[in-house]
Amino acid sequence: MDRMNRRGFLECMAWAGTGVVWTATGGILSSRVLPASAAAPAGGGSFSFVQVSDTHVGFKGEANKDATVTLQQVVAKINALPTPPAFVIHTGDLTHGQKAGAFDTVTEVLKGVKTDNVLYVPGEHDVFVDGGKEFLGRYAKGGPGWQSFDYKGVHFVGLVNVLKYKGEHIGALGAEQITWLKQDLAGLSSSTPVVVYAHVPLWAVYPAWGWVTEDSQQAMALLTRFGSVTVLNGHIHQVLQKVEGNVTFHTAMSTAFPQPAPGTAPGPGPMKIPEEQARPMLGLREVRYTVGTAPLAVVDSTLA
Amino acid sequence: MKAIARSKPRARRAILASVAALTALVLLVTPGAVSRAQSPVSPVSVVSIDIKDSKFIPPALTVPAGTTVRWTNQDEETHTVTSTTNLFASAGLDLGEAYTYTFAAPGVYVYTCDLHPFMQGTIVVK
Numbered sequence: 001m002d003r004m005n006r007r008g009f010l011e012c013m014a015w016a017g018t019g020v021v022w023t024a025t026g027g028i029l030s031s032r033v034l035p036a037s038a039a040a041p042a043g044g045g046s047f048s049f050v051q052v053s054d055t056h057v058g059f060k061g062e063a064n065k066d067a068t069v070t071l072q073q074v075v076a077k078i079n080a081l082p083t084p085p086a087f088v089i090h091t092g093d094l095t096h097g098q099k100a101g102a103f104d105t106v107t108e109v110l111k112g113v114k115t116d117n118v119l120y121v122p123g124e125h126d127v128f129v130d131g132g133k134e135f136l137g138r139y140a141k142g143g144p145g146w147q148s149f150d151y152k153g154v155h156f157v158g159l160v161n162v163l164k165y166k167g168e169h170i171g172a173l174g175a176e177q178i179t180w181l182k183q184d185l186a187g188l189s190s191s192t193p194v195v196v197y198a199h200v201p202l203w204a205v206y207p208a209w210g211w212v213t214e215d216s217q218q219a220m221a222l223l224t225r226f227g228s229v230t231v232l233n234g235h236i237h238q239v240l241q242k243v244e245g246n247v248t249f250h251t252a253m254s255t256a257f258p259q260p261a262p263g264t265a266p267g268p269g270p271m272k273i274p275e276e277q278a279r280p281m282l283g284l285r286e287v288r289y290t291v292g293t294a295p296l297a298v299v300d301s302t303l304a
Numbered sequence: 305m306k307a308i309a310r311s312k313p314r315a316r317r318a319i320l321a322s323v324a325a326l327t328a329l330v331l332l333v334t335p336g337a338v339s340r341a342q343s344p345v346s347p348v349s350v351v352s353i354d355i356k357d358s359k360f361i362p363p364a365l366t367v368p369a370g371t372t373v374r375w376t377n378q379d380e381e382t383h384t385v386t387s388t389t390n391l392f393a394s395a396g397l398d399l400g401e402a403y404t405y406t407f408a409a410p411g412v413y414v415y416t417c418d419l420h421p422f423m424q425g426t427i428v429v430k
Contacts, residue, residue: 171421
């Protein structure tokens with residue numbers, strides 16, 4: 001790379017909140033600003049989907065008096081997109097601490113999205129009270145929560161990295177899930193685009209604040225052979241991105257409250273700023289796939 | 305003279321009886337007063353720990369056996385107080401909520417937060 005060092009990369013990534021499309025080919029970033037009315041390129045097999053994350057329904061704090069209201073605003077924004085998403089992926093922390101009624105609210109509000117399906121992986125706030133019983137019963141038919149499906153030739157994998165597997169703490173995938181992943185990917189050709197989604201970042205964003213998955217290397221090793229891998233995470237309530245060969249990692253904004261950039265505050269908790277200051281730091285993401293191109297285009301947009 | 309001489313033993317018995325009654329009353333009202341007098345008096349104490357900026361403050365504490373520790377969450381984020389040996393565990397604590405545990409036995413007690421495993425605290429009980 002020429003003069004783009006890591007800090008410059010991260011500063012550039014901060015612009016992702018203003019409707020800029022970033023694409024990366026061979027590690028080189030290029031961008032173009034989207035006109036507000038741009039629709040996804042026409043072409044058979046192309047589609048888009050939406051990622052929302054960290055909706056924290058039940059949270060009440062300085063940055064947001066009612067997380068349900070901002071979630072409803074995000075749903076309105078999704079329904080205003082020029083191209084309806086094929087489905088919505090929620091990368092976890094649906095609720096704030098499994099508060100009574102919160103899962104019901106999330107499910108009901110997201111039913112208002114004009115889309116065919118909503119997929120969920122849990123955040124730690126969704127599982128710590130009961131070891132995942134409520135979440136997995138509601139969204140995984142009581143199964144382990146990891147999942148995969150194919151859509152128009154793209155392979156999607158949802159991973160769970162917030163449950164305690166055999167003594168590990170949150171921020172781990174566990175041996176059983178990694179074994180499952182290996183079998184799940186085994187039959188795919190390396191030209192299949194792969195999208196992986198999980199709550200806690202699958203790269204070491206900031207371990208001191210728990211922004212890391214301790215055994216993610218084992219999972220990523222299974223993905224390096226693919227020509228296009230897009231990793232979508234949540235948990236840190238801000239957009240950060242990283243490119244590693246053919247793998248692009250993207251963390252997402254929350255729809256509820258922002259968290260500080262790594263190391264810029266005494267702790268990772270909710271930023272204590274007024275609502276009007278927090279709103280431009282909340283948002284959603286649209287991901288677009290065009291047949292024959294790689295990587296997938298990621299477009300972040302904010303609530304204000 | 306004879307009347308006074310005769311009344312002295314009765315008065316003495318009456319005084320003895322009242323003293324016995326008073327003593328019994330004192331013993332009833334303050335149970336264990338006799339046994340307590342045989343060992344040093346240890347006052348019941350409550351020690352506070354704050355949970356702030358996703359840290360336990362102070363992170364390490366030494367207390368005498370019998371101390372009650374009271375953790376109070378000062379963060380908007382939810383935290384728990386969870387022993388790493390499953391000895392004690394709070395529910396999720398919101399801002400302003402507290403959890404107490406009384407440490408009866410000497411030992412070293414390590415605890416964490418279920419939502420934030422990078423948080424760690426230690427109570428040394430002597």
